[in-house]
Amino acid sequence: MSSIGTGYDLSVTTFSPDGRVFQIEYAAKAVDKSGTVIGIKCKDGIVMGVEKLIASKMMLPCSNRRIHSVHRHSGMAVAGLAADGRQIVARAKSEATNYQSVYGEPIPVKELAERVASYVHLCTLYWWLRPFGCGKILGGYDRDGPQLYIWLNRLASPIIYKVHDEAKDKAFELEMSWVCDESKQQHQKVPDDLLEEAKAAATTALEEMDAD
Structure with missing residues (x-):
């Protein structure tokens, strides 16, 4: 451009x-140019999935994470520039900590989303700053139930596998997290056994679509 x-x-x-x-x-x-990031809101929680492109074969598996915990009950998935994403996650963690210290309870997901959005918007107002080169999905569980903001398992993984562009000529890892009743409303990585099950289901689904 x-x-x-x-x-x-x-x-x-x-x-x-x-x-x-x-x-x-x-x-x-x-x-x-980044990998696909999706979030799915269910009746009992939130699931986030990331198509994490592997830029180099020398990178260790599960490194250069694209899904981060903001606090115990919420997490954020990032597409775009990883460094920019980490800066926004750091700001979100700071906002969550400050709210907890002032009000004595976890920050509501809506309030956290508004604070992070204001911070991101700030970088588009002044000439000496540049806009963040990343997109974000914030998911969490609060007193109002599961919340998802955009600025599974078997549903998320086939979508990511399907939209992966082979022309990118890069391998990718499937990174997934959830915050739901099963995880006791805490943001965690999807357990390895369920992640492998989701991968197998995604591969099977793609094979069936190709056969049709």
Whole structure:
């Protein structure tokens, strides 16, 4: 993506002659080039899944995580630039800790989503900042039940396997977490046995679709 003229892509507050903001477009492009991230809200909890592309064979399995716990009852999945995602997760953890210390209870998922969204929006208002090159899904369980915000098991995994683009020429790992009644309303990685079961179900489903 190239700018129309010199300097139009140097600031998030600079518009090109045709009204484009290239810094925002660059951030969106970083998300497009990343693996797929999905969140599913069920009646008893939330499941998040990530197509984590493996950029190098030298990377250890399960490294460079894309799903993070924000606090005990919520987590965040990130697509796009991993470093930007970690900064947003760190901010979310800080907001959750501050709320807990002031009010003496876990932060509601809606309140956390609003605080994180305000922080992300802030970086699009000033010329000396740049927008975060990542997309986020926040899922959690609070007194209002399971909540999912976007800025299983067997449902999530076939979607990720199906949309994986072989043209990317990169292998990928399936990373999944949940916060539900089964996990005692705490955000955790999906147990390995269920993850392997989900992978097998996804492979079977794709084979059946290809056969049709």
